[in-house]
Amino acid sequence: MATITTVVPNGRNTTEDPWYRIHWFRGMINDVKRRAPYYWSDFTDAWDYRVVPATVYMYFANILPGLAFSLDMYEKTGGSYGVNECLLASVLGSMVFSLLAAQPLCIVGVTGPITVFNYTVYNIITPRGTPYFEFMCWICLWSMIMHALLAISNASNHVKWVTRFSCDIFGFYVAFIYLQKGIQILEVQYRGGDASAYLSIAISLLVLIVGYLAGILGESTMFNHTTRVFLKDYGTPLAVIFFSGFQYMGKMKSIELEKLPIGKAFTTTPGREWFVRFWEIETGDIFLAIPFAVLLTVLFYFDHNVSSLIAQGTEFPLKKPAGFHWDIFLLGITTGVCGLFGLPAPNGLIPQAPFHTASLCVTRKVADENEENKGKVETVVDHVVEQRVSNLLQGLLTLGTMTGPLLRVLEHVPQAVMAGLFFVMGLEALVGNGMTLKLLFLAKDKGLTAVSHPLRKIDIKAVWWFVVIELIGFGSTFAITQTIAAVGFPVFIFALIPIRVLLMPKWFKPEELGALDEATASPFTLESCGGTWGTYENSTVVSSAHTLNPNDDIMERGAMSLGQEKDAIEEAGSSRKRGSN
Structure with a gap:
């Protein structure tokens, strides 16, 4: 096993096994201590206009994909899950994480991966005669225990090894899942005849065009500032609302489109009791649920x-500390509760979580300091409105959606609109993904690429091989989810971390990895996990644990190279030694 050189707070370097001396509960306690002083400001700082569009956008961006996933599970689990189950799961996640989490910017809800997991388990165990909800409950209860063990043993310290390499592959996978689900929804529309299918395709594409175009115009130089901000903030929600009623115009109202299967307010879709009688199951099935729980825990x-990492990425100048250990503990609690009530377990959402942070960014205009763009003005993020209220409000809006009148409204939303929203979010996630940017770099005429571009400073073959490895990782993960073995896809995803940490430093030079990959979040955000890591001389992995003042200039910290950070930590250690002497 590779050794790790750890720089501990007192400046003393030790070479030790990664699992040496586990301080139980330390991570959770430190997370709470770091975040608690900011708890009141998490509400007072919400007195900002950016909270309004962030709440509206997150409500639509969370609820509609969740409803589409509920439709997917409804079709593939014999009607086991429906709208109310997915809505209540999202409400539970948003309430718990907005009020109690150390990372309230992370949006929690029903995801594509958990949808795949749930209906794959259904396909495996129902032919055996095993009751589905009771079995899923035991999976969630075992997983809750495993989450607690991960939290108290500080297992989230290993999050510092997750770089853009792993995040880009997983984000690319989730984006394709969104696009795939949109296509699958449109395939179902042929049950209503060709006219229904063609109109559904047209509506979904119109939602895509209008929603995506609104985002482009919001980032452009067209129109005045107020109009651009309005288009960026409300373009997609308004497109969803307009095209939900579009089908009732003119001759189109004679065409019947597929809608969501809506139940009664606050009732389960299959008409079962809310509380699952988890004790009414064979003893052998209780223990059979353990390996499934391991896979669910790895996935979550x-x-x-x-x-959480992407929502607190280096592009966001955050000033409030993160807390990965505490949030994993909370995630275990929500997973167990969902099992008891027969709900799909919620967890962090991609791409909604980073979209949430982006919607809370306050920007300003500055002169471009690049010699090639001299005289031009660029938009930079001045600060992020870090608070809990937007997450809380979108959860309360989702809870209100479970009432009778709003369920009746949802009953008239065509599935084609949800397919269009899937296309919008999937395409937006792809455009900003690191894999996409590298592919565009490889396809672009190098003469039109800025000389200062980091990838132009390394061998082009290294870029090709790095992208090929990413595509293999994505392809393997996506392929397995199309088979009955989909329940094991979390293992493929998790394997990305050791591949990046142990193998890729052997295949690429340090300067190549420096240009091709980077830490997902800043050292300040990763302080909860012991700091960042990077490859230095002698290919030694260095973990940096140090305290940063949240009032410091985050932009400067984000620009600090890993080598500079190592020097600064060693200098701080020397200063402490001199002070103690």
């Missing part, structure tokens, strides 16, 4: 932490 450990 990776998925939720990656969602």
Whole structure:
């Protein structure tokens, strides 16, 4: 096993096994201590206009994909899950994480991966005669225990090894899941005849065009500032609302479109009791649920932490500390509760979580300091409105959607609109993904690429091989989810971390990895996990644990190279030694 050189707070370097001396509960306690002083400001700082569009956008971006996933599970689990189950799961996640989490910017809800997991388990165990909800309950209860063990043993310290490499592959996978689900929804529309299918395709494409175009115009130089901000903030929600009623115009109202299967307010879709009688199951099936629980725990450990990392990425100048250990503990609690009530377990959402942070960014205009763009003005993020209220409000809006009148409204939303929203979110996630940007770099005429571009400073073959490895990782993960073995896809996803940490430093030079990959979040955000890591001389992995003042200039910290960070930590250690002497 590779050794790790750890720089501990007192400046003393030790070379030790990664699992040496586990301080039980330390991570959770430190997370709470770091975040608690900011708890009141998490509400007072919400007195900002950016909270309004962030709440509206997150409500639509969370609820409609969740409803579409509920439709997917309804079709593939014999009607076991429906709208109310997915809505209540999203409400539970948003309430718990907005009020109690150390990372309230991370949006929690029903995801594509958990949808795949749930109906794959259904396909495996129902032919055996095993009751589905009771079995899923035991999976969630075992997983809750495993989440607690991960939290108290500080297992989230390993999140610092998750770089953009792993995040980009997983984000690319989730984006394709969204696009795939949109296509699958449109395939179902042929049950209503060709006219229904063609109109559904047209509506979904119109939602895509209008929603995506609104985002482009919001980032452009067209129109005045107020109009651009309005288009960026409300373009997609308004497109969803307009095209929900579009089918009732003119001759189109004679065409019947597929809608959501809606139940009564606050009732389960199959008409069962809310509380699952988990004790009414064979003893052997209780223990059979353990390996499934391991897979679910691996999925949530990776998925939720990656969602939190991307939502607190280096592009966002955050000033409030993160807390990965405490949030994994909370995720275990919500998973167990969902099992008891027969709900799909929620966890961190991609791409909604980073979209949430982006919607809370306050920007300003500055002169471009690049010599090639001299005289031009660029938009930079000045600060992020870090608070809990937007997450809380979108959860309360989702709870209100479970009432009778709003369920009746949802009953008239065509499935084609949801397919269009899937296309919008999937395409937006792809455009900003690191894999996509590297593919565009390889396809672009190098003469039109800025000389200062980081990838132009390394061998082009290294870029090709790095992208090929990413595509293999994505392809393997996506392929297995199309088979009955989909329940094991969390293992493929989790394997990305050791591949990046142990193998890729052997295949690429340090300067190549420096240009091709980077830490997902800043050292300040990763302080909860012991700091960042990077490859230095002698290929030694260095973990940096140090305290940063949240009032410091985050932009400067984000620009600090890993080598500079190592020097700064060693200098701080020397200063402490001199002070103690």
